[in-house]
Amino acid sequence: MIGNIITLVILVALVVLFAWLVTRAWRSKRWYIKWPGILVAGLLTLLFALVTLVLVKGLYDFSRSYPVARVNVAIAGTPEQIARGEHMATVLCATCHSQNGQLPLSGGNNLSADAGLPLGDLYAPNITPAGKIKELSDNDLYRILRTGVEPNGHLTFMGGVTARFMSDDDAQAVVAYLRQSTPVENQTPPISFSPLLTLFAGAGLISFNVPDVLQPINSPPKAANKEYGEYVVRFMDCRGCHGPTLSGDAPPPSPPGASNLTVVVPNWSKDDFFQAMRTGVDSTGHKISPPMPWKQIGLLDDVELDALYEYLHALTPITAQK
Ligand code: HEC
Ligand code: HEC
Structure with a gap:
């Protein structure tokens, strides 16, 4: 966050600097300073102004509160449901929420390092019952899976994760599995979004489309067709x-x-x-x-x-x- 603020201050300073240079060039008596000066400083002013706007948009998207879609799930936690959830969690969650791509989901590596770009500290947290999920109700957990939104309306990185396309049954099975998975004590470093990630988000390169109301997602019966x-x-x-x-x-x-x-x-x-x-x-x-x-x-x-x-x-x- 502090990195984002510093970047914002620097960008605003650059906009002001180049805008001031435009006015200086404008006052110049020498044409070969005046017109190229206006052109170059003007373009740079516009460029930095644009980047500033994109950054502000990204900061706004990350920090605003999202109207939280209503959910009301009743998770039975049958053995079949838990087994299905365990399978889905192995396939869909372990790549990020575990360091070796396998269960338990006790917290992962920095996704930013995997991406090879300075995106910030993106550690997928411990989601075994020893982690923060013990503070979340089934409805809260289900909503994070579906929308990426925390109970307080805050958007998490999970908003960009495609696990939200699981059917309702499969997503509920995952919640059933998480609840009774073996607790593992482990704490990952807090999430922080770098200015680059904020710019990506502001430019619309990461889709965080948060639905106001959840539409049901059904899947056909499981079969080899x-x-x-x-x-x-x-x-x-x-x-x-x-x-x-x-x-x-x-x-x-x-x-x-x-x-x-x-x-x-x-x-x-x-x-x-x-x-x-x-x-x-x-x-x-x-x-x-x-x-x-x-x-x-x-x-x-x-x-x-x-x-x-x-x-x-x-x-x-x-x-x-x-
Ligand atoms: C692409 C990587 C990725 C995948 C795949 C992924 N997650 Fe996450 N998940 C994250 C990151 C990163 C966070 C931290 C988000 C934040 O705090 O902004 C997170 C946060 C969460 C949280 C919120 C925890 C809290 O502290 O409130 C839950 C719950 C969660 N993930 C469950 C799952 C489940 C279940 C799956 C599989 C169906 C899954 N995630 C798949 C990256 C991933
Ligand atoms: C993260 C990006 C990504 C995702 C998600 C992805 N693929 Fe791929 N896929 C690639 C890339 C890149 C290649 C080319 C790799 C190569 O040929 O070495 C590829 C190649 C393939 C190939 C051709 C391999 C070959 O030997 O010619 C198949 C088949 C394939 N993908 C199937 C799938 C299926 C099915 C899914 C979804 C279940 C999927 N991919 C999801 C990126 C992806």
Whole structure:
């Protein structure tokens, strides 16, 4: 936060400085100082003013209070529900909330270091019952999963996490699992957003669309068919990198280089697909490289992976139009 304030002060100072230089250039009697001076100082004034506005927008988005969507869940905590929740937590939460990508969810590494960008201190906290979740009701927990908003209306980083596309049943199963997971004492450093992350947020590069009211999310019954596969694509967020049509057409800030799945997977057998997702090496011997999260995808169970294959295999190939 302090970094953001210092950056803001510096930016405002730069705007004032260059605006003052514009007025100085304007008063100059020499044309070769006057016009280039006005042009350069003027452009820089505008540039820094723009960056200042984006930063202010980001600070506002991070610090304002969000109207908290109403939820009312009753979590039964049956053994099946807990088992399902444990599975979803392994696939969807452990990448961030654990240091080794496995349960327990006792707190993770700095995501900023993983991203290779100075985004701040982004440690996903301990969410075992020994962590802060003991202060949260089931409704609060469920709402954080769905919207990223804390009970006090404050937005957390979880707002940008795609676990919010899980079905209501799956999200409730995760809450059921968290409640009875083994408590682990561990404290991660507090979250702090760097000026760069604030700028990204202000520029709209991170989607924190917080819904006022939660719409129900249903999934088809779990089965190895393409209907269920479409649901797996949603909660695993394949489109976040492979684009809206899965043809590799995701706009920035999505990482570049994600394959055209409409062309790749229809040419693969089911075995090819399982091998690629479970071992990270496809049938041509190509080692699948990051950021493709094949390890995480490989944690899906056989039915889910089968369903995913059925859905992707049936896609109509989209080839780039030139
Ligand atoms: C992309 C990384 C990432 C993933 C994936 C992720 N989280 Fe988080 N989560 C975070 C970060 C970072 C925070 C801290 C947010 C903050 O304080 O602004 C957080 C905060 C939370 C909190 C709030 C804890 C508190 O102190 O109030 C809960 C609850 C939570 N996550 C649950 C989950 C669950 C359950 C999953 C899986 C379904 C999950 N998260 C997946 C990164 C992640
Ligand atoms: C974080 C970004 C990201 C996400 C999320 C993601 N992918 Fe990928 N994917 C990539 C990138 C980048 C590549 C290219 C990597 C390579 O070929 O080495 C890739 C490649 C692939 C390939 C081709 C591999 C090959 O050997 O040619 C398949 C299949 C694939 N992804 C499937 C999926 C599926 C299914 C999902 C969702 C369950 C998914 N991806 C989610 C980034 C992503």
